Amino acid sequence: MAKAREIPGFAESSSYREAAARAVQVRTEEVFGFREGVLDVSDIDRVHDMRVATRRLRAAMEIFAPCFPKKEHGRLLKEVKALADALGERRDRDVAIVAMETAAEQMTAADRPGIAHLTAQLREEQTRANGVVEQALEKVDADGLRERLLALAAEVLPAEGVAS
Amino acid sequence: MKARKVKGLDPDGALEANLRRIVAVRLDELRSFGPAALDPDATEAHHDMRIAAKRLRYVLELGEPVLGKPARHGAKDARTLQDLLGEIHDCDIGVPRVLNTIGKLREEDLATIRSAADPKASDLEPSSARVARNRRRYPGLESMATYLRARREVLYAEFLRTWTRMERAGFGDRLNGKRA
Numbered sequence: 001m002a003k004a005r006e007i008p009g010f011a012e013s014s015s016y017r018e019a020a021a022r023a024v025q026v027r028t029e030e031v032f033g034f035r036e037g038v039l040d041v042s043d044i045d046r047v048h049d050m051r052v053a054t055r056r057l058r059a060a061m062e063i064f065a066p067c068f069p070k071k072e073h074g075r076l077l078k079e080v081k082a083l084a085d086a087l088g089e090r091r092d093r094d095v096a097i098v099a100m101e102t103a104a105e106q107m108t109a110a111d112r113p114g115i116a117h118l119t120a121q122l123r124e125e126q127t128r129a130n131g132v133v134e135q136a137l138e139k140v141d142a143d144g145l146r147e148r149l150l151a152l153a154a155e156v157l158p159a160e161g162v163a164s
Numbered sequence: 165m166k167a168r169k170v171k172g173l174d175p176d177g178a179l180e181a182n183l184r185r186i187v188a189v190r191l192d193e194l195r196s197f198g199p200a201a202l203d204p205d206a207t208e209a210h211h212d213m214r215i216a217a218k219r220l221r222y223v224l225e226l227g228e229p230v231l232g233k234p235a236r237h238g239a240k241d242a243r244t245l246q247d248l249l250g251e252i253h254d255c256d257i258g259v260p261r262v263l264n265t266i267g268k269l270r271e272e273d274l275a276t277i278r279s280a281a282d283p284k285a286s287d288l289e290p291s292s293a294r295v296a297r298n299r300r301r302y303p304g305l306e307s308m309a310t311y312l313r314a315r316r317e318v319l320y321a322e323f324l325r326t327w328t329r330m331e332r333a334g335f336g337d338r339l340n341g342k343r344a
Contacts, residue, residue, distance in 0.1 A: 004225065011229040016182040017175040023226065059222035062167065063186060067175040096258075107307060114304020118265060156175075 002049045004056055005030050020064030021157035027057035028149040031083075035137070038087075039130055044094040047133070051087035057149075058084055067156055076152055079145055086129075086136035093126035165212045167219055168193050183227040187235075190220040191336050194242070198327065204320050207256050214249035217242045224339075238339045241330050248323045255316035262309040269298040269305075 007026045013019035034050035037043060061068075061077050100119040104112055140146070170189045173182050194216040200209035221242035224235040273296035280295045281288055293299065 007229075011179075013179050015176050016173070016179050019179045020175070056222070056226075059219075060226060062219075063183075063223050063226060066173045095254075103308065103311070107304065110300075111304035111307045114301040114306075115308065116304075117269075117298075117301045118262065118305070118308065121265065 001052055002034070016064070017067040017156050020060075020067035021153040023060040023064060024057070024068075024153040025150060027053070027060045028146060028153070031057050032146050038137070039134055041094070041126060041130060044091075044098070047087055047090050047094065051084065051091050054080060054084040054087055068152055069155065072148075072152055072155075076145070076149055079140070079143065080149075083136050083140055083145070086133045090126065090129040090133050093122050093129050097122045097126060165215045180230050183223065183230055186223050187220070187227065187231070187238075187339055190216070190223055191339055194220050194245075195336055198331070201327070202324070204317075207253075210249050210256075210320075210323075211253055214246055214253060217246040217249065221246055234338045238335065241335055244326060245323070245330070248319060248326060252316055252319045252323065255312045255319065258312045259309055259316075262305055262312065266302065266305050266309070269301055273298050 005026055007019075007022050010019055010022050013022060031050065031053040034046065034053050037046045038050050040046060058077065058080050061073065061080065065073060065077075097119060100115055100122060104115045104119070107115060168189050170186050172185060194213065197209050197213035197216055200206050201213050203209070221239050224231070224239035224242060228235045228239065273293075276295055276297065277288070277292050281292060
């Protein structure tokens with residue numbers, strides 16, 4: 001799991017609101033920085049990293065909720081949650097498949113057909129979940145989620161501005 | 165589980181004071197599940213406690229540069245709890261999933277054996293079960309369900325030890341600044 005990026009100037013923020021802007025800016029960039037290769041089921045760490053980054057962004061948005069305009073914050077949080085849910089469904093299948101593969105190695109030969117059946121079920125679900133992630137990413141792009149999140153951060157920190 | 169509302173947050177106030185308010189509420193939230201979680205069958209309380217541990221962990225991780233070492237240790241403890249309860253939850257959803265799969269395979273096999281039999285048969289020989297194409301799948305599925313049940317019990321015992329140890333070591337008091 002990727003370590004959370006440091007938030008420059010966070011501890012020195014002059015207010016809770018200023019820290020909010022810094023946190024949401026960095027956590028937003030973190031999410032989109034992990035986007036490459038997320039749909040590749042042969043490397044399950046990618047979806048995991050993006051999911052963790054999305055959870056960190058969601059947490060930052062919840063922790064700093066009172067600092068942002070309520071309506072736009074609520075709308076964006078809902079969109080971030082939708083992305084996190086899609087990534088989570090894929091991740092759950094990835095983890096379950098690894099667990100089944102480990103079980104198949106450790107259990108007896110008589111047990112393997114049953115484990116293989118469960119694994120095949122999970123692979124089908126993983127493929128479906130990957131399709132949902134693909135749609136979620138397309139929606140995120142179409143709706144300009146990254147840009148709107150950065151704008152939200154910039155809105156509460158107008159003097160300094162936030163790079164888009 | 166909906167997060168408890170944190171009252172008195174001030175966007176123009178100091179970051180540290182606001183973070184401490186959030187930590188106090190999230191900590192209370194987590195500890196409120198302690199008594200119910202002592203029941204090994206309280207699966208909902210275990211799940212809610214995991215969510216509460218996750219919320220506390222995230223505020224501590226984010227606030228660590230301001231709240232210092234207690235936040236770092238607290239986040240580590242919260243993560244330990246979250247991970248343990250997460251593995252328990254995986255068992256809780258895994259067992260019904262496997263049993264449901266067994267049920268479906270049985271229905272499939274029942275239909276296969278029934279349709280292979282003479283519609284006018286007055287009885288059925290045990291050899292008719294040979295046409296059941298899922299019959300080799302049951303042992304592994306039964307073993308998996310049993311393994312997941314046993315694993316849950318082991319993980320739950322570990323959770324109890326961890327939670328008791330954390331509470332005895334003043335996990336909450338350290339985070340609230342009542343203990344060094």
